Amino acid sequence: MINKKHISIYSFPWMIISAAAILLVIVVSLAVSNHNREKQYMSQILLEKGAALIKSFEAGTRTGMRAMGWNENQVQYLLQELADQADVLYIAITDINGRILAHSDPEQINARFFVKSGDQEALNPGESAKWQLTKTQSGKPAFEVYSFFNPFSGRNANRRQMGHLRQFAPRPGRAQQGRSWRIPDNSEENKQIIFIGFDRTPFIEARQQDIKITAIISLVLFILGFTGMAIMLIARNYRTTRQRLQDTSAMADQVVASLPVGLMVTDAEGRIVLHNPAAESITGLDAKSVRGQFADEMLPDNLAQLICRQQADKQIMEHELECIFLPGQKRVPLSVSSTGIINEDGAFIGSMVILRDLTEIKDLQQTVQRKEKLAAVGELAAGIAHEIRNPLSSVKGMATYFKARYAQDPEARDAAAVMVQETDRLNRVISELLEFARPSEINARPADINPVLDHSLHLVRQEAAEKNIDIRISKGQNLPHADIDSDRFIQCLLNLYLNAIQSMESSGILKVTSSPGTDENIVIQVQDNGPGIDRADLAKIFDPYFTTKASGTGLGLAIVHKIVESHNGRITVKSSPEEGTVFTITLPASANAATKEA
Template sequence: MATKFKKQSGLSVPLPAWIVIGAMLMLLAIIITLAVKDLQRGRAIEIQTLREKSAVLIRSFESGARTGMGMRWRQDQRQILLEEMAYQPGVLYIAIADRYGRILAHSDPQRVGSQLYSPQQMAALKVSGAEQWHMTSVINRQQNRENAFETYRYFKPLKRNNDHMGHMMNRHRMAEAEADASADEGQTIIFAAFDTTALDAAQAKDIRNTAILLTILLLLALACLAALFWARRYQRSHQQLQDSKTFASEIINNLPLGLITTNEQRQISVVNPAAEAMLTCSAANLLGQSSHQVLPAEWNQWVVNPAQGQPVIEQEMEFSLANGQGLPLSVSVANILNHSGHFLGNVFIFRDMREIRQLQDEVRRKEKLAAIGDLAAGVAHEIRNPLSSIKGFAKYFEGRSPPGSEERELANVMAKEVDRLNRVISELLALVRPANLHLQRANINDVIAHSLHLIRQDAEAKNIILRSHCDDGLPLVEVDPDHFTQALLNLYLNAIQAIGSDGVLEVGVERIDERKIRVTVCDSGKGIKPDDLAKIFNPYFTTKATGTGLGLTMVQKVIEEHQGTIRVVSNPQTGTRFEMVIPLGQKKQEGASDVKT
């Protein structure tokens, strides 16, 4: 019974795990890259804002300085302008230093004259006419060091942005101011430092938000990976479970032994096809039923408590089928326990012992034949020699006695009995010796017709009707016509004796498969007693007063030498039926044609 695997509908074929993991890692890398770029872009925007703010502040101070030059401001007025501009939100300081880093002017007057940067640091700044910036650290008014965004370039108070400044001062005063400041042009550098607390806070906030987002995404990715792992594990476990179930189901369904299992409540849960065939009962009628109701009482008696003893192994019993026939079974019962020792049910395993018993009977029969053969081979010569002498003396006395006398009659009876005894010995020797079959391809219908022709007169004498059912479409069969005819004659003679008179003897032949045919011999006689059915093929077993008990034994021997089988079904009401199954072609046994009798 083959188990079919069905594809489940609605389920897509899952992608390989490495593809899903790779896609997730790639997506995570893309998200991280975009987040980093977004952080960098935000920082660049903030820095650009500070650069623009610092540029405006420096140009404003330069514009104020130009105005002050035109109006001949004093140094303290310029300092006030510098301090006022430095008081704007986010501005840490504004300073003017020479090229050696010495502070010429500062929003903090106390720092005027001190060093803003060393000459080496000033050289490293590479000051030019364009605004440049860098991140540095400064000491604020609270004497705390903090990060600062500092821009710097040459201080150019004389450079005008447009020509409209001329109307604000007269040319004479402007010329004087330019003459005073031309000496400092290109020698002083203006520095503007801005507080980066807001920039750092915004960047920290962006980093924190990005980190939170990435953490959430990472957790989601890990959750997806874990879900994928567990899904794959579940799928693999589910597949393994399905494969195990299919494997177990296939084994159970194709097991040649009968198998029945029960659950914890002793209810039948599994019945395999072999059990159905043996018990001649459908599984639908057994499933869910209590084992005490549907199984033999002996089986339930063999069930032991899980905490007690071992299972029953190979207990033989005679099971009564629904039709009243007996079925020899070998039954074993075991408890089903899980890994923790919890009881799950029972399993009953049983097998049909008919074939084994037939083999056992066959072995015993052959052992008997071998023993008889050894005996016959040993005593046949010793018996035949005296029989020859006895028959010679009987013929001698028969010749010396007058015709019709009692002595002549006794001598004749003695000679016939000697012949009968010699014939028995010959049959016995023929029984135990391998037959030298002369196999040939013959029409089995012709063999049957010839055998019926030989007993037609005996059948007609007892008013027995002969019927034959032949199949003209049968191929030629490889048989020994003489031996097979003799086997049929033995069956015919037994049938005629069983019928007595006024009966029917039927012979039929049919093809049962591509390699075998079946020949049946049926009679309407009195049948064979059930107790005698198992003995009819034994040597010297007979129920007839004048029988030798070797006829059916010889029939069985001939059929087996044709590599066939013979079985008998008998009923006192319907008679006896012999079925002989032989192959169409013979496999020649080694040495079979070389044995001489």
């Protein structure tokens, strides 16, 4: 006969397995529920946004054609402007057969619109917006909203309003191949469909991040639950309980210490009882110094307010904050999740706060925004430059003619000379615009950087001598070669030299140094002792068209930044008013890293 002690021993593993299975089912259920809810929210938000954009575009088209006499070109421009949003991949209008009549990418007009199912009729569009999950031809995931497109449907389609717009309507019996967008009518063959594709990438990435965090927290809860159950079941044996308690405590500490997110826990009175290493790294506060202290005394006010102290609240609150934890510390962008901790009796015993450092994410967002801005400015600049340069040549020719014709009239001659001078300046600005907009074509070859510095400084010595500026160069020895396009890189250096020379008064110092960096990089510094740059302007100096000079174009440093990036390098700047400015360029060493003999 099996005694009760043996029964207890045999049942112990099954109890652990049962508890783990229950926790696993709960975690999986919550994860699936959260996934479905996020998918539903994404679909609802993007569908409503897509429907609103369709209505806005129809209203804009209707207003423009009715009040301002727009034609298909202006409608195409309106479509392109409407599509110029960060989360919009494309906007297209097709006929019922799938031929593109208007598109945010004009090159797609008259092409066959890519449909996921391959069959245009399978979409079954209607007057109300519908959606489908699809991918672009390049494979990018998209949330596509579509419906019939008719800006003059319903009460706005009376004959009196449509009479003067017949010139834009499709002509019966005439093929529409090779034509751009025309006003749709109510006939079945001339119906049009509008498609708006939204970028699903941010939602997918956010969902993956949520799944990752949920998995980590679930693992912590599973381990803590397993530990608690094990301690309860073996509490009768003091010696075994003590040993297992020590092991369990070490395990829990290791899990908490290994978490990739900061974790802080306070008791019911608001005293900090747990502050893991990740939280130390994020906040800069040592765990020993904050343990036992009140949270509102040690933490910034905006973070301390999120910690529950008196009222029990099981709801998880999500916030994004910028906090300063120590004097002189930079603001730290954080994603904060806080919740109350409730015991078995329903009593509030403390709060838990999870901190995630968003610094890298914010930096990546700024980098993406900058690249998008530069791309847009480049395209705009190229178009404007080509349109202005031709008539500019005629203006300069006429100014030169009048200068010669009225050579005996000093006032007229001087006015013509000013016109020629300003025309040349404007032509120089256009050249910089084209240089900035042109894709960087780098013919990189392994080269010793020191001769490049010598040659580039030789080109500005005359201009420096005119202002009595002393040029100093310090060349590092045994530097690895760098893969550079010498002509383009010299252009980059000249822009930095000229900016430094123009910023300094007479008797200034221009210092150029080259030295080895970390990871076999090459570091080049261009330093002056001019008036420096205001702190508020430092973040904008590489933006196109930003300048502090009265006659500057604001493109010099933008071109410098573009050239350095095209060489897979990076450029940084340090400056203080009245102390001068230092530009630092870091270039990777060549794969065939030869070194210069000393």
